Amino acid sequence: MTSASPIPKTMTLHVPFRVVKRGGRKEMHLPDGVRPDRKADNTLVKALARAFRWKRMLESGEFATIAELAEREGIATSYMTRILRLTQLEPGIIEAVLDGRQGDAVTLARLMDPFPISWIEQKNIFSGT
Secondary structure, three states, rough: OOOOOOOOOOOOOOOEEEEEEEEEEEEEOOOOOOOOOOOOHHHHHHHHHHHHHHHHHHOOOOOEEEEEHHHHHOOOOOHHHHHHHHHHHHHHHHHHHHOOOOOOOOHHHHHHOOOOOOHHHHHOOOOOO
């Protein structure tokens, strides 16, 4: 714009997207080639929060065993041990999950399976973090 041209009073902005129903919810789908900023995976964040909370409860001596804590929480001991394993993740992977920057390989289903204790091996498996 030059100083001689008037400033428009109204501006119209067109954002191409479509709304799709999925499982009773509506999602916004952007055109191909456009990627939205990643958001934190709430399921993963919740699982990490539970894992560290339970670890703290066990380490404090509030509960003597995982079985005792699992009973109090009303969940299966095997599920609790799989979630507690998340506390052994490489700190960079945990940070990426909390920031919503985790790669596609980092899902709760995948993290529920055994993974190596070595942080270097974890980085290799869950690349993209």
